[in-house]
Amino acid sequence: MNLKEVYEGRRAINFFDTNKGVEAGLLKDIINLAVLAPSAFNLQPWEIIAVKSKEGKERLHKFAAQPKILEAPVTLIIVGNKTGYEASNPTWNDMLKLMGGDKEKLAGTQGMAAGLYGTSNENKLKFAESNAGLLAMSIMYAAKSLGVDSHAMSGMDFEGVRKEFELDENKxxxxxxxxxxxxxxxxxxxxxxRRGYDEIVKEV
Ligand SMILES: Cc1cc2nc3c(=O)[nH]c(=O)nc-3n(C[C@H](O)[C@H](O)[C@H](O)COP(=O)(O)O)c2cc1C
Structure with missing residues (x-):
C-alpha cells in the first residue's frame, strides 16, 4: 500500500468484526511505526492506554457510551502530557547526548521550551493536544498501512475517563x-x- 492508498483507504469504521482481533505483535508494530510522528523538541509528550480486556472496555464505555468501545478488539486512550516539557521528561537525556553532554546548553533549551509551553494553561493544553493529536493521526495511518481499520472518537466524558484510568491532573x-x-x-x-484548497486556504 503506498501512502496515497493509505490516505484514500482509511475510513472511520463504525462496525467492528467482534471475531477478529489485533494480535499483540501487530499492535506493537502499529505503535512503533506511529511514534515516528513529529513533536515539539521531539519531546513526545504522550502516552497510550490500550484497552483490551472486557472489564477495561466496560470501564471505558461508562464514560464513552459508543458501541464501538465494546465491539472493537482494542481501543487506545490517547493521552497528552501538559507538563511534558519539564526536565523530568526522559527524552531530554537523548537531547543531552545530541548536544555532546553540554548541560548548560540543555538547560537553555529546557528553559526555552518551558517559556513557550508552560506559561499558561492554554499553552500547556495546546502543547499536549497538538502533539498527541499528531500521534493519533499517525496511528490511524500506520494501522491502515498494516491492514488494520480504526475509528477516532471524542464523544466522551474526558474528565471521567481521566479519573477512571487514574491519570494525573497534568495529563x-x-x-x-x-x-x-x-x-x-x-x-x-x-x-x-471534503472542503478543498479553494475553500480552506487563504493566501496572504
Ligand atoms: C477527533 C475526532 C473525534 C471523533 N469523534 C467521533 C465520535 O465520538 N463518534 C463517532 O462515531 N465518530 C467520531 N469521529 C469520526 C468522524 O465522524 C469521521 O472521521 C468523519 O465523519 C469522516 O469520516 P472518515 O473518517 O470515514 O473519512 C471522530 C473523528 C475525529 C478525528
Whole structure:
C-alpha cells in the first residue's frame, strides 16, 4: 500500500468484526511505526492506554457510551502530557547526548521550551493536544498501512475517563482510537465531502 492508498483507504469504521482481533505483535508494530510522528523538541509528550480486556472496555464505555468501545478488539486512550516539557521528561537525556553532554546548553533549551509551553494553561493544553493529536493521526495511518481499520472518537466524558484510568491532573485525554477490522456484513456510508484548497486556504 503506498501512502496515497493509505490516505484514500482509511475510513472511520463504525462496525467492528467482534471475531477478529489485533494480535499483540501487530499492535506493537502499529505503535512503533506511529511514534515516528513529529513533536515539539521531539519531546513526545504522550502516552497510550490500550484497552483490551472486557472489564477495561466496560470501564471505558461508562464514560464513552459508543458501541464501538465494546465491539472493537482494542481501543487506545490517547493521552497528552501538559507538563511534558519539564526536565523530568526522559527524552531530554537523548537531547543531552545530541548536544555532546553540554548541560548548560540543555538547560537553555529546557528553559526555552518551558517559556513557550508552560506559561499558561492554554499553552500547556495546546502543547499536549497538538502533539498527541499528531500521534493519533499517525496511528490511524500506520494501522491502515498494516491492514488494520480504526475509528477516532471524542464523544466522551474526558474528565471521567481521566479519573477512571487514574491519570494525573497534568495529563489530558485527547481522543480514543478503536482498532480492528470492518464487519463486512455492514456497509459504510460513502466517503463524505471534503472542503478543498479553494475553500480552506487563504493566501496572504
Ligand atoms: C477527533 C475526532 C473525534 C471523533 N469523534 C467521533 C465520535 O465520538 N463518534 C463517532 O462515531 N465518530 C467520531 N469521529 C469520526 C468522524 O465522524 C469521521 O472521521 C468523519 O465523519 C469522516 O469520516 P472518515 O473518517 O470515514 O473519512 C471522530 C473523528 C475525529 C478525528
Amino acid at each position: 489530558t485525554v485527547v481522543m480514543l482510537i478503536s482498532l480492528g477490522h470492518l464487519d463486512e456484513s455492514n456497509t459504510l456510508y460513502p466517503r463524505a465531502y
